[in-house]
Amino acid sequence: MNYKKLGNTDLKVSTICLGTMTWGEQNTQNEGFEQMDYALDQGVNFWDTAEIYSVPPRQETFGHTETIIGNWFEKTKKRDKVILASKVCGPMREYVRGGGNQFGEKNITEALEGSLKRLKTDCIDLYQLHWPERKTNFFGKLGYEHDDSNEWTRFEDILGNLKKFIDQGKIKYVGVSNETPWGLSKYLELSKDKNLPRMLSVQNPYNLLNRTYEIGLAEMSIREQAGLLAYSPLACGYLSGKYRNKQLPKNSRMERDGDFWSRYNNQNAEKAIELYYEISKKHNLDLAQMSLKFLEIQPFVTSVIIGATTMEQLKTNIESIGIDLSEDVIKEINEVQKIYPNPCP
Numbered sequence: 547m548n549y550k551k552l553g554n555t556d557l558k559v560s561t562i563c564l565g566t567m568t569w570g571e572q573n574t575q576n577e578g579f580e581q582m583d584y585a586l587d588q589g590v591n592f593w594d595t596a597e598i599y600s601v602p603p604r605q606e607t608f609g610h611t612e613t614i615i616g617n618w619f620e621k622t623k624k625r626d627k628v629i630l631a632s633k634v635c636g637p638m639r640e641y642v643r644g645g646g647n648q649f650g651e652k653n654i655t656e657a658l659e660g661s662l663k664r665l666k667t668d669c670i671d672l673y674q675l676h677w678p679e680r681k682t683n684f685f686g687k688l689g690y691e692h693d694d695s696n697e698w699t700r701f702e703d704i705l706g707n708l709k710k711f712i713d714q715g716k717i718k719y720v721g722v723s724n725e726t727p728w729g730l731s732k733y734l735e736l737s738k739d740k741n742l743p744r745m746l747s748v749q750n751p752y753n754l755l756n757r758t759y760e761i762g763l764a765e766m767s768i769r770e771q772a773g774l775l776a777y778s779p780l781a782c783g784y785l786s787g788k789y790r791n792k793q794l795p796k797n798s799r800m801e802r803d804g805d806f807w808s809r810y811n812n813q814n815a816e817k818a819i820e821l822y823y824e825i826s827k828k829h830n831l832d833l834a835q836m837s838l839k840f841l842e843i844q845p846f847v848t849s850v851i852i853g854a855t856t857m858e859q860l861k862t863n864i865e866s867i868g869i870d871l872s873e874d875v876i877k878e879i880n881e882v883q884k885i886y887p888n889p890c891p
Contacts, residue, residue, distance in 0.1 A: 547589030548867050550848050552629075552672070553746025554771040555719065559592035559629050561842050562864055563775060565853035566593060570610030571600030572797065572855045578614045579621070581860055586627055588864050594749070594775065594851050596633035596676055597661050598642070602803050605641040609664050616666035629671045631775075632661050633723060633749075636677035647679045649699040651707050658711060673708065673717040674749055677724040684724035686751075686809040686891055701732050705742035712743055721747035721775070727762040734770055745772055747848060752776035754785055754822055754837050755815050755890040757883060764846040773848030776841050780852075781810045781890055785837040786859070787823055797855070814889035821882045829875050834859075835866035840879055842867065 549558040564585045569578035582593070599611035612632065619625040634657040639645050643653050661670065679698035683690050711717045720743045722730060730748060737744040748767060752759045752774060759774060767773050780786050782799050794801045800811070826833040841850045854860035 547591075548842070549591075550773070552719065552848060553744070553773065555746065557629065557671070557719070559849055560590045561847075561849050562590050562838075562867060563592040563594050563631075563849040563851040564590050565777070565851040566595045566611050566615065567599040567601040568853055568855050569600065569614045570607050571602075572799070572802070575614045575617065578611075579618050580857060581854065582615070582618050583622075584857065584860060585864065586624065590864060591627065592629045592631070592849055594631040594777075595665075596635065596674075597657055597664075598633075598635045598638070598676070603635075605639075608641065609660065612661055612664035616664050620666050625667055630665070630667065631672035631674060631721070632665065632670050633674040633676040634658065634661075636675065636679055636724075647697070647699060649675065649679055649704045649707070651703070654704075654707050658716060662716060669716055669718060671718045672721055672747065673711065673719070674721040674723045674747070675704070675725075678726075678729055680729075682726055682729070684726070688891060702736050702740060702742070705733065705736055705740070708743045719743075719746050721745055721749060721772075723749035723775075723777075725750065727766060730763065730766055730770075730772065734772070747775050748772055749775040749777055749851070751778045752841060752847070753779050753781045753890075754840065754879065754883070755781045755810065755818060756888055758888050758891050759846075764844075767846035774844075774846055775849050775851055776847055777851045779838055779841050779850045780834055780863075781815070784810050784815065784819055784890075785822065786834040787819070790819065790823065810890045812889060814886045818882055818886035818889055821885070822879065825875060825878045825882070828878075829872065831869065831871075831875070832862060832866075834862055835869050836871065836875065836879075838863060838866040839869050839871050840876070843871065 548561040552559050595611050600607040637647050681693045708720045722745050733745045823833050826836045852863040
């Protein structure tokens with residue numbers, strides 16, 4: 547396994563992070579246990595979850611993934627082997643603490659206490675803000691329209707709340723998710739000026755069909771030591787090739803919840819995937835492994851968050867660390883990006 551430092555800390559996390567959002571929806575608890583056992587044996591010491599998982603989020607499955615992880619910790623007594631990341635959700639439907647904004651002192655405290663209880667731990671290593679409270683572009687939205695009409699918790703107050711949790715020993719480090727360059731820069735500015743906790747990571751989408759992170763946030767990640775935790779690295783499975791030629795495997799995310807993942811389903815994406823598939827075959831590479839390795843080697847990436855529903859997928863994804871991409875492969879991948887730039891932002 548390969549490892550990188552989390553932000554400016556001495557904490558070394560595996561460059562493959564175990565994503566967990568399917569546990570409790572597409573995967574049973576026993577299957578989640580099997581994935582955790584295998585991943586840890588392979589040196590994957592970094593796991594990511596969230597209070598709203600399983601996904602797609604539903605009231606009936608709220609917190610289920612954290613519960614599965616907590617049950618595994620209780621069974622195996624291996625909590626100390628894992629660097630654990632979780633998240634408090636942004637503005638949410640009524641079933642989450644009455645709905646609305648979640649980063650105020652009352653809601654974020656309840657969120658953290660709930661996660662700690664479900665995870666059966668007294669401390670979360672990396673606690674992240676799942677998406678912003680303010681109205682901005684995330685989850686694939688394009689065409690920025692400025693709208694400051696809604697109320698949102700002041701960044702300084704959010705960092706103050708997080709500082710209390712750090713002082714109490716309930717979290718160690720903090721990060722953001724689905725954030726913009728402006729949002730990250732403001733958090734970093736306040737942490738420096740007010741001696742508040744520093745955002746050490748950005749968990750945003752990044753894959754061969756969506757390289758928008760490179761435009762502004764990549765430079766910030768390197769200069770500010772707040773690396774990317776790349777989620778959706780295989781574009782919900784499209785970059786594994788399993789949906790090629792209109793295939794729709796049974797129990798796949800697109801077969802189960804196609805509308806929820808519609809951002810990855812369009813003609814230009816389909817054309818780009820075919821070109822990436824041709825590159826992988828030309829160089830005798832597995833398409834999924836090629837796609838993952840391209841992300842892992844980027845200097846602004848701290849870790850690539852993989853999500854698998856089968857053990858075969860999990861093994862393939864983890865084994866991506868062992869392959870090499872030649873200069874020719876990288877050049878050809880970049881040529882496809884020029885032809886079909888970011889078809890799934």
